[in-house]
Amino acid sequence: MDSNVQQYIPVADVIAKTFGSDVEVVIHDLTIPQNSVVYTINNHVTGRQVGQSFNHLITDVLLSQNFTNDYSANYYFHTDDGRLIKSSTVLIRDHDKKVKGALCINIDTTKITENINWLSSLVPHVPNKLSESTLPFENTNEMDHINEIANDLIDKTIGNKPVDLLRREEKIEMIRFMEQKGVFLIRGTIDRVAEKLNISKVTVYSYIDEIKEKNHKG
Template sequence: MFTMHKILETYIPIAEVIAKTFGQDCEVVVHDLTVPQNSVVYTVNNHVTGRKVGQSFDHLITEVLLSQNFTNDFSANYYFQTEDGRMIKSSTLLIRDQEKKVMGALCINVDTTAITENINWLSKMIPANPNQFPKPVPKQENLSEMEHIREIADELIDKIIGDKPLEKLRRDEKVEMIRFMEEKGVFLIRGTIDKVAEKLNISKVTVYSYIEEIKGKSSSSEKVV
């Protein structure tokens, strides 16, 4: 059972009206980023990507925080593919609490399958003029913006590690936390290795060794048929 923060509850009507406006191909997801490993707290039309309450975020870092289009706490109109090959058009808005700290996110995911099928049908009726997605533009580093992103990343790291006494954390628990961060792209943000090492009271070398161990296990499992 997940208890939803009062601030996030105010986004439920917004999620519902967005989904009702754009129909069954539009999924809306509300995340509670104070619990990163189980951030999904509300979904509408979750058949689009299969998001379920209790799951964690997927694209927050790679497609939002590190996106060229991330500004004013949102990134609009980025794309990702589902496991079955459908193209999803997505937008994410960060949600802040009374102290202006990031505590949640509102994500809109639109299945473009029907739109693409109609475009393909229409394209047969006119001269061919293939229209490709624009190539991603490398994000230009801006010092104030990078500080803003690092602040959000630091808050995520704090929430992932939690407040359990470090002396009671087993090695496998630390490895699992680092595995989650690696999987979600946390370490793509500059300075996060240092932050995690400091928070877990271990060396940077140890963090790197854990990451290599995790990648090694992942590579081994991929080779199993």
């Protein structure tokens, strides 16, 4: 585990112990993207396990209009069993300002929602609104940071392997991982991957189409 990431383990513990068992904290080491989860506490909230990869980092954090100053607070997602999770994520950087990891706080809102609904039933005509902004992300400075992070994830995913010796299937598997994690939603990443794998952009697009076709059939 990267030493810059490891130092956040006590922070994760104190958050979870302060706010109780419905609050999960997950620490990612983004120097190992495919197995980025390196620490969890109260992981019954989402079932995150050490050795898994990130899920929402790109789509709900880096590409969110709320992403600023290295964090995105109060975004939502659903677990496989339908529970609504309120989440916040902050990036972890080293002394050279390079992104090394992320700390995520996930709150199971089930009990909160049940209590809100019960209180609302006692006070008729009180609106119960939950809004979520979906405006496009335009901050140029933040996009520079996002591109830097995406490029670093690409570099770490491909690693220092001799790409000319990689089999076609190995390249497709790397592209599959990055496509599933939303890497290609970020502008310029196709070019970066093509350069790193020493293939053309057209080949990258064809691999992505092949992956999507197989997923659709599957």
